[in-house]
């Protein structure tokens with residue numbers, strides 16, 4: 001079953017001088033326990049696409065189905081509940097609440113879900129161990145590093161065991177060890193709980209953990225690559241595709 | 253952590269932001285309550301305790317205050333709410349529903365608003381007590397006391413809650429229509445640009461010039477609406493000109509000037525804030541000038557309207573005392589009467605009737621009225637600064653004489669103050685030919701007659717004791733049936749009119765100082781809000797600048813330059829506007845240059861104060877940004 005379906009979606013932004021089409025007739029789908037990576041040059045509309053699918057922005061045209069329901073037909077409150085219960089969001093700029101500590105930021109979605117204290121604690125401990133943030137739990141957000149913020153944002157997205165994870169460059173600020181840890185966890189969640197993952201990344205290594213890679217350029221899905229064989233093989237295939245498309249890898 | 257804990261935590265952590273919002277609300281509620289309590293005070297509004305000449309001075313300030321409240325609460329709320337948007341945006345991405353957010357916001361606001369209402373009313377009660385203390389002890393109106401009454405509290409709560417409810421509803425409505433992405437960016441997003449245009453420059457200049465021209469051409473004391481039109485034109489002109497100011501903010505000699513750049517970045521709100529503060533400063537300066545000028549006016553009017561040092565009315569067996577006896581009584585209390593006279597008159601609810609020869613005998617004038625006609629006298633001083641209605645009845649007036657009618661024709665009118673004000677007199681005065689007067693006296697039905705008694709003293713300024721003694725004797729022999737009757741037969745004196753005028757002008761200055769202080773304070777609270785909010789938003793930017801390599805001293809210079817634009821520009825502009833209107837209203841109504849002098853003096857004083865304000869705002873900002881640590 002397709003957990004996400006995007007059909008003929010258009011989005012444009014009005015600037016002072018002109019109206020710029022950012023997404024032009026996008027079509028894609030993610031299956032229930034699939035991991036999909038979106039790659040593409042900066043400014044190609046990846047973040048915009050994630051914002052549309054997660055219902056925090058509205059498309060101009062087209063239809064977006066989540067678990068079979070069209071989000072334009074969904075009530076705002078149902079969409080919010082869906083985000084809370086089923087969706088884990090990792091933002092490119094983290095969107096952590098500065099008035100809370102690291103611990104409180106991570107617990108927030110569980111608090112919204114009214115989970116009991118015991119469950120909150122165990123979930124927090126488990127994730128902070130995997131993401132190596134156990135020793136900064138009581139720090140304030142402005143006082144932690146960029147990579148730490150990213151890991152806190154990831155932990156927060158995962159606490160409610162979401163059925164779908166949207167991650168915007170979740171490894172953009174991480175070293176290779178942390179990247180590996182995060183990708184292992186994502187792959188594990190995908191494998192064990194069947195969570196669908198849609199992630200934006202510039203990192204070919206991270207993308208190679210996925211089963212499918214979509215290449216977005218100038219607001220269109222330019223090509224698609226299915227994983228065949230081992231991860232190493234897929235890594236090479238992605239590199240090859242990026243070269244074929246003509247961009248340097250640095251562009252992506 | 254639970255949902256409630258989340259809300260509480262947000263409250264606790266953004267305490268500072270809430271506090272500012274809270275203060276603003278307390279401030280407005282307090283001021284509003286103060287005026288409401290004055291307005292609803294029965295003593296103060298009772299014309300027999302407080303002369304309406306005094307109590308009417310409260311009207312203009314209250315109107316200003318209410319208008320101010322209508323702007324200030326929504327303004328402070330929009331500032332507060334702008335800062336909360338991104339937080340709520342994040343919570344919504346985590347799955348907080350709109351309903352939860354709205355509930356939270358409502359609860360939060362209910363809490364803050366109720367708390368500030370209570371605190372505001374308490375503070376207002378204190379201010380109001382102080383105010384009444386001032387009226388009693390500084391101005392010396394002893395019949396007035398502060399009274400506990402439910403009414404001003406109910407009015408304050410009602411108006412305050414209504415304004416906050418509407419404000420909140422509008423903001424929440426805007427919130428529901430917003431996309432989450434926009435909320436997330438609400439704080440960091442730069443303001444929409446204001447494009448300086450040649451049109452704005454020309455139109456703004458033209459409007460300002462038109463405002464000046466309108467004021468200088470058409471303003472008269474009796475056409476005070478011209479002032480309003482001119483002021484609106486002026487403010488519209490200033491709004492357009494402020495829009496063009498952005499072009500001037502390019503820094504000196506093309507050099508990169510961070511302070512100006514910063515203001516340019518936040519220009520849209522800079523324009524709004526500056527516009528509001530210019531209006532507040534201008535009104536302050538204007539009101540201050542006005543109250544200082546009207547001070548001598550009040551006294552002059554009191555003297556002009558009291559040609560005699562003592563006047564009272566004998567009729568219906570009341571106030572019966574011969575001139576001789578009254579003079580003796582007065583002399584016994586140290587008041588020597590230089591001359592005295594009496595004269596019969598008649599009155600009904602509308603007219604006083606005099607026979608023309610009696611008037612000429614008493615006043616030394618020589619009016620002439622033919623039989624069958626009447627002369628209408630308006631007892632006004634046309635230069636008293638008020639407008640006077642003078643085009644009434646130029647028709648024949650019918651007097652009923654038993655079975656017959658006597659119709660008298662209008663023969664002209666004159667403006668002259670014949671007697672002091674006294675409640676024994678009707679509003680309008682007619683002079684009749686002696687024969688007609690006698691006829692009405694004999695057969696008239698609607699008129700009753702009395703005798704006017706007038707005295708001139710050698711020294712009216714020291715006639716207080718004598719007047720009091722006379723009043724006591726008269727009241728004792730009158731046995732007035734009720735307060736109304738007592739008031740009707742009360743003597744009037746130049747001394748009383750003069751001291752009322754003096755109290756009135758003291759009160760005017762007192763209230764105006766109060767309002768001026770209020771406006772000045774609120775203008776600076778708004779400015780502080782703006783500076784503080786932006787410092788918070790731009791902390792990162794300032795840190796970045798510091799890392800790039802700007803020293804603490806340079807930073808001080810930048811902040812000071814920026815804050816000068818916030819603190820001083822509106823005061824310069826406001827002073828100019830205030831001084832102009834003060835000059836125009838007073839010079840044009842023959843009060844000479846005193847208006848301009850007082851307004852300039854007040855501006856200078858405010859400017860001096862503003863220097864201190866600027867210094868402390870800059871110091872606070874440096875502290876908030878941690879600039880001290882860079883030094």
Ligand SMILES: Nc1ncnc2c1ncn2[C@@H]1O[C@H](COP(=O)(O)OP(=O)(O)OP(=O)(O)O)[C@@H](O)[C@H]1O
Nearest residue numbers: 013014015022041042043044045046047048049092
């Ligand atoms: N609110 C907005 N208003 C106007 N233009 C916008 C807005 N948001 C995004 N854009 C523009 O839309 C385009 C796509 O932006 P988007 O953030 O989706 O890019 P991206 O693919 O995520 O880039 P990156 O890899 O750098 O994150 C960009 O050109 C951006 O400038």
Ligand SMILES: [Mg+2]
Nearest residue numbers: 046047092168
């Ligand atoms: Mg992006």
